[in-house]
Amino acid sequence: MPPPRKRVGRRPTDDNPATVERASDQHILEQTAETEEEERFAELQVAALFLVGTAMLIFFIVAYFAISIRDNLGQYSNYALGGSLALALFAIGGGFIVWAKKLLPHEKAIQDRHDFHSPEAEEIEAENTFLAGVDDMGLGKHKILRRSLLGALGLFPLPLVIMLRDLGPLPHRSLLRTGWRAGVRLVDLDTRLPIKLGTVEIGGLVTVMPEGFTDVDEDALAPSMLIRFGPGQIMSKKEREWGVADHVVYSKICTHAGCPISLLEQQTHHLLCPCHQSTFDMVNDAKVIFGPAARPLPQLRIGLDSEGYFIAKGPYSQAVGPSFWERR
Amino acid sequence: MSAKKADANGGAALTRPENQGAAEKATRGTLKYVDDQFGSASFLKRSMDKVFPDHWSFMLGEIALYSFVILLLSGVYLTLFFHASQNVVQYNGSYQPLRGVQMTEAYASTLHISFDVRGGLLMRQIHHWAALIFVTSIVVHMFRVFFTGAFRKPRTINWHIGTILMILGILEGFAGYSLPDDLLSGTGLRIAYSVAESIPVVGTYVCYFLFGGNYPGQDIISRLFIIHVLLVPGILLALISAHMMILWHQKHTDFPGPGKTEDNVIGTKFYPGFFLKTNGFLFMVFGMITALAAFAQINPVWLYGPYNAGQVSAGSQPDWYILFLEGSLRMMPNWETHIWHHTISWNILIPGVILPGIMFNLLALYPNIEAWVTKDKAYHNLLDRPRDVPVRTGLGVMSLTFYMVLVAGGANDILASTFHWSLQATTWVLRVLLIALPPIAFKVTKRFCLGLQHHDEALLHHGVETGIIRRLPSGAYIEVEEPLPAKKAETLAKQIGYDPHHHGDGHAAIAAGDGHEPAPADGHTQTVTRPVGVLAKARTKLEDFWDEPREPVPDTQPHPEN
Numbered sequence: 001m002p003p004p005r006k007r008v009g010r011r012p013t014d015d016n017p018a019t020v021e022r023a024s025d026q027h028i029l030e031q032t033a034e035t036e037e038e039e040r041f042a043e044l045q046v047a048a049l050f051l052v053g054t055a056m057l058i059f060f061i062v063a064y065f066a067i068s069i070r071d072n073l074g075q076y077s078n079y080a081l082g083g084s085l086a087l088a089l090f091a092i093g094g095g096f097i098v099w100a101k102k103l104l105p106h107e108k109a110i111q112d113r114h115d116f117h118s119p120e121a122e123e124i125e126a127e128n129t130f131l132a133g134v135d136d137m138g139l140g141k142h143k144i145l146r147r148s149l150l151g152a153l154g155l156f157p158l159p160l161v162i163m164l165r166d167l168g169p170l171p172h173r174s175l176l177r178t179g180w181r182a183g184v185r186l187v188d189l190d191t192r193l194p195i196k197l198g199t200v201e202i203g204g205l206v207t208v209m210p211e212g213f214t215d216v217d218e219d220a221l222a223p224s225m226l227i228r229f230g231p232g233q234i235m236s237k238k239e240r241e242w243g244v245a246d247h248v249v250y251s252k253i254c255t256h257a258g259c260p261i262s263l264l265e266q267q268t269h270h271l272l273c274p275c276h277q278s279t280f281d282m283v284n285d286a287k288v289i290f291g292p293a294a295r296p297l298p299q300l301r302i303g304l305d306s307e308g309y310f311i312a313k314g315p316y317s318q319a320v321g322p323s324f325w326e327r328r
Numbered sequence: 329m330s331a332k333k334a335d336a337n338g339g340a341a342l343t344r345p346e347n348q349g350a351a352e353k354a355t356r357g358t359l360k361y362v363d364d365q366f367g368s369a370s371f372l373k374r375s376m377d378k379v380f381p382d383h384w385s386f387m388l389g390e391i392a393l394y395s396f397v398i399l400l401l402s403g404v405y406l407t408l409f410f411h412a413s414q415n416v417v418q419y420n421g422s423y424q425p426l427r428g429v430q431m432t433e434a435y436a437s438t439l440h441i442s443f444d445v446r447g448g449l450l451m452r453q454i455h456h457w458a459a460l461i462f463v464t465s466i467v468v469h470m471f472r473v474f475f476t477g478a479f480r481k482p483r484t485i486n487w488h489i490g491t492i493l494m495i496l497g498i499l500e501g502f503a504g505y506s507l508p509d510d511l512l513s514g515t516g517l518r519i520a521y522s523v524a525e526s527i528p529v530v531g532t533y534v535c536y537f538l539f540g541g542n543y544p545g546q547d548i549i550s551r552l553f554i555i556h557v558l559l560v561p562g563i564l565l566a567l568i569s570a571h572m573m574i575l576w577h578q579k580h581t582d583f584p585g586p587g588k589t590e591d592n593v594i595g596t597k598f599y600p601g602f603f604l605k606t607n608g609f610l611f612m613v614f615g616m617i618t619a620l621a622a623f624a625q626i627n628p629v630w631l632y633g634p635y636n637a638g639q640v641s642a643g644s645q646p647d648w649y650i651l652f653l654e655g656s657l658r659m660m661p662n663w664e665t666h667i668w669h670h671t672i673s674w675n676i677l678i679p680g681v682i683l684p685g686i687m688f689n690l691l692a693l694y695p696n697i698e699a700w701v702t703k704d705k706a707y708h709n710l711l712d713r714p715r716d717v718p719v720r721t722g723l724g725v726m727s728l729t730f731y732m733v734l735v736a737g738g739a740n741d742i743l744a745s746t747f748h749w750s751l752q753a754t755t756w757v758l759r760v761l762l763i764a765l766p767p768i769a770f771k772v773t774k775r776f777c778l779g780l781q782h783h784d785e786a787l788l789h790h791g792v793e794t795g796i797i798r799r800l801p802s803g804a805y806i807e808v809e810e811p812l813p814a815k816k817a818e819t820l821a822k823q824i825g826y827d828p829h830h831h832g833d834g835h836a837a838i839a840a841g842d843g844h845e846p847a848p849a850d851g852h853t854q855t856v857t858r859p860v861g862v863l864a865k866a867r868t869k870l871e872d873f874w875d876e877p878r879e880p881v882p883d884t885q886p887h888p889e890n
Contacts, residue, residue: 029587029594069446070422082450082622086615093611100604107601111379111593113579113709116482168540168547171532175542189638207638220543223638252638257522257657257676258543259515260640274640275519276658277741277751290752292657292675294664322522323664323673324532 029108042102049095056088175326176319178210179222180300185211186226186249186310194309197245200228203266207252210312221320223252223260224300225271226310229283233269236285242301244310249300250286253321254278256293271297294323376599381582385472390606391465394613395458396568402455403557409445411437412507412553414546423630431509431634434549438508438629453621459504460626461617463497463649470494474724476711478581479695480704486574489567491692496564498649503556505627505647509549512627514635516646518543519657523680526673544637583711584822586815590709645739655737656683659759690727701870713823715784718777719874722770729769733762784824787812 034042063080071077117123139146185194186208200206206226213219229246239248252260259275269283278291286297298320301313319327344356363369380386413433419426421436423443441448470490473479479487502520506513521543525531540547579593588594596602620626633639646654656679663674690697698720699705714721736743737758744751791811799805812820 064446069443069449073423074443074449077446078449078453079622081447082453082618085450086619086622089611089615089618093608093615096604096608096611100601100608104601104604107597108594109377109379109597110587111377111579113591113593116578116707164537167537168545169536171536171542175532177542189636209638220637256662257519259518260638262640274741275515276654277755278662288662291755292660292662292679294662294673294675322525322676323671324525325528325530325670325672326532327671328666328669 027110029110030106034102034106039103042098046095046099046103049091049098053088053091053095056084056091060084060088171324171326175324176315177221178316178320179213179219180210180224180312180315182312182314183305184312185305186224186302186312187211187213189223195226196308197247197304197310198308200226200247202228202230202246203264204228205262205264207260207262208249208310221251221253224249225252225261225264226302227264227282229269233283235283239283239285239299242299244302244304247302247310248282249302249310249312250282250297251300251316251320252297254293255288255295255297256291256322258322261297375576376597378576378579378598379593379595380598380602381580381593381595383583385476386580387609388465388469388472390609391613392462392469393568393572394610395462395465395617396564397610398458398614398617399455399462400561400565402451402458403561405451406441406455407557409437409441409448410434410507410553412550414509414544414549426630426633429634432549434507434509435629435634438510442630450618450621453624453626454617455504456626457617457620457624459501460647461613463494463501463647466490466494466497467649471724474694475714475721476581476583477708477717477720478711480708481699482578482707483574483581484695484699486571486578487695488692489571489574491688493564493567493571495688496560496567500556500560500564501647502650503552503560506552507549507556508627508629509635510629511632511635511639512629514544514637515640516650517548518637519654523657523676526676527681528670528672528677544635579709581709581711583713585819588710588822590707593709645742648735651738652731652734653680653684653738655734655740655758656680658740659734659737659755659762661759687727687731701867701874703871710822715777715780716824718774718781721777722774725773726766726770730762730766733758733765737762781824784820788817788820788824 060081063077063084067077067080069077118126134140187194187210189207189209192209194211195206195208204227208224208226209219209222213222226247226249229248231246234240234243234246234248240246242248252262254261254273254275256273256276256278259273261271261273261278261280263272263274264270264282265272269281270289271280271282271286273279273291273293276292278293279289280286280293280297281289286299288294288296298316298318300316302310303313305311345352348356359369359372363372411433415433416430417433417436419429419431419436419439421427421439421444423439426439438452441452443449473487473490502516506517506520521535521539524534524538527534536542538548538551539545540551582588582593582595585594596605645651657676660675660679663678665672665674712720714724737755740754740758741751743749744754791809794808794810796808797805798808811817
């Protein structure tokens with residue numbers, strides 16, 4: 001009697017379920033098997049898959065030593081190692097699945113589910129035992145015991161929390177510090193060279209840092225933009241006065257989420273933050289004209305030193321970057 | 329092999345066979361050795377006989393489980409080479425474009441893994457792909473659980489655990505993504521710092537303690553590292569174990585079908601059938617991830633360059649599961665309050681802290697809310713089809729729509745530049761859609777579900793249209809309808825919640841939330857006492873909304889028998 005194929009592991013069919021055997025709460029509903037020929041063929045299939053897996057694993061080992069990762073940025077090695085490992089895994093996994101589907105008896109089992117809750121008597125007993133324990137301990141009776149226990153256990157986590165105190169300094173003044181102060185020269189972020197009046201083209205933007213900057217801490221708030229506009233383009237009187245000869249400096253750190261802003265549109269003089277698209281009008285005190293930022297970018301007062309290099313005339317007059325609770 | 333079915337008869341006295349081969353002897357010996365110490369035989373027997381129902385959608389959770397295994401294995405390998413340090417070094421490895429560049433050890437060691445460790449790049453890409461597939465499969469698995477009502481009693485606590493697993497998975501992904509300290513991940517960390525900074529009163533303290541000072545500090549990479557490789561994986565491992573043990577103990581849910589009841593499971597026995605298949609599947613998942621890692625490049629950190637506070641790359645997008653947060657940050661109007669020399673920046677606090685807080689809490693507590701509204705206290709082992717619970721399905725699609733608009737918001741610059749739209753207009757349209765689209769999605773989905781139900785009931789009552797036209801003695805023409813095959817009708821009746829023994833009276837047995845007990849015929853719960861209090865009244869209103877009675881199928885055609 002050749003059994004119907006492709007039934008294994010599928011959803012129950014319309015066949016009449018017949019109880020074959022009963023062991024514990026689980027029994028087999030129906031059981032069929034492949035014919036012997038089919039079984040032999042399936043055996044070959046599984047073996048072939050496992051052999052492919054073996055071959056691929058050997059290929060992996062050979063490729064590991066034979067293919068240099070200096071070639072083509074290691075891509076050849078990556079293709080060879082990854083490709084052979086993937087094929088090996090597919091073959092082995094496929095072998096398991098064909099084995100399960102074709103060589104195991106095709107059976108559909110049924111099992112009872114049991115109630116998840118305990119019999120009511122047992123539930124009540126457990127409740128009683130628990131409450132009796134509470135009674136025995138006298139938690140209801142001895143008020144002072146209960147309260148002192150709460151006090152002790154309540155304070156128990158505190159030492160653990162307090163010990164986290166030295167994870168970092170307290171915020172306070174350092175929130176405002178940027179590394180800019182009166183007289184410090186503006187240097188190009190990339191070249192680290194000071195910038196002379198007249199070296200920036202009209203419409204140009206240079207990312208500047210305070211001279212002698214290092215890579216840490218307050219310097220993350222220091223990045224600023226030196227922008228040169230054309231004559232008469234700056235609309236704001238204050239902006240003009242804080243700059244030098246149509247050169248102005250603004251903080252590069254977005255007042256929204258702190259991304260460094262970089263995209264200046266030459267025509268509109270709009271500056272766009274690439275992270276969340278806050279847009280600032282750079283000829284109008286860097287006012288926000290679109291996006292989630294709430295405040296204009298802070299402007300840095302600049303001047304020229306005796307050699308004609310740009311210098312800061314003081315620190316930023318307000319906190320740079322995103323808002324925080326302590327910010328006034 | 330010879331004693332395969334020796335215990336089939338249960339009660340009869342069993343003895344071990346006389347002539348055992350070497351392999352059988354060793355196997356029996358081992359099992360006995362373990363049993364002598366743990367008394368494990370009865371547990372083992374029960375476990376091997378455990379029946380697992382078969383449905384493709386039950387494999388989604390398995391994908392999550394197996395990608396977690398792969399994450400552990402590949403992650404351990406990566407820790408052998410990665411230096412979680414922000415000390416600045418000069419790169420001298422074999423990637424030419426960055427030779428001589430100053431960078432942190434974290435970034436330099438990531439380059440080392442990618443270009444100087446054989447198979448290192450493969451491992452890195454396996455790890456990243458596995459992380460994406462881990463989070464993705466968790467989310468899709470949750471869709472399955474949600475839309476089929478598998479979270480109902482007794483599986484509510486397991487849903488809670490699952491939600492925590494998803495949130496931890498997202499955090500773990502973000503932490504791992506930040507470790508290489510490249511330009512892209514540094515920007516992500518900078519935004520995360522700003523989000524934490526926006527929390528009123530304690531924000532700056534949280535940041536300073538986490539980062540060891542003002543951004544970026546010197547400590548974040550080494551702290552994130554231990555969070556990423558020990559703390560979170562430890563919690564994940566513990567919760568995944570709990571998730572699986574609960575599943576094992578409670579047995580898997582199943583879809584309604586012939587012979588299936590609330591009190592049985594029909595499927596494959598764990599051993600050997602399910603065991604072989606699921607191990608095969610483990611290899612397949614591993615194979616798929618490896619194939620992706622071999623041929624689909626992911627997170628090529630060497631192209632981004634080391635992190636620098638003054639630089640950012642345009643069009644930088646995080647991994648997909650962070651996109652919704654990025655979108656909510658982008659879409660938020662620029663509200664900020666200044667009071668008493670203090671600043672509250674709602675423009676970050678709402679989209680970055682409050683909104684995800686509400687979303688994750690609603691997601692976690694949904695089973696409790698639904699049970700409260702429907703007053704459903706029954707056990708459920710058989711699953712719903714989405715169409716059979718229109719309000720739940722509607723709410724699910726509504727939430728997904730809200731989420732998808734947020735995700736689209738996270739790519740608003742890409743949308744704008746791809747389709748040549750104005751960026752501002754795109755953002756405004758998305759803002760409107762975020763509010764307007766979800767309710768529409770709810771209405772449409774519910775309508776769809778009711779339509780499908782209608783179709784099912786018509787099938788059940790009238791059968792299938794045959795295309796045969798017959799003329800009645802009265803002169804009327806009718807189309808002959810053939811009843812559904814018995815088994816199909818039984819399944820369908822179960823799915824739509826009819827009690828097959830009480831034909832005719834029954835819409836909305838399912839609407840009462842319990843396939844077991846007979847529901848009032850009109851689909852409404854009869855409230856004897858008037859509800860008191862705002863909460864109770866709201867609950868009654870919500871219950872009415874949930875149980876809105878189905879339209880009965882109009883009996884427009886005379887039956888041919890008549």
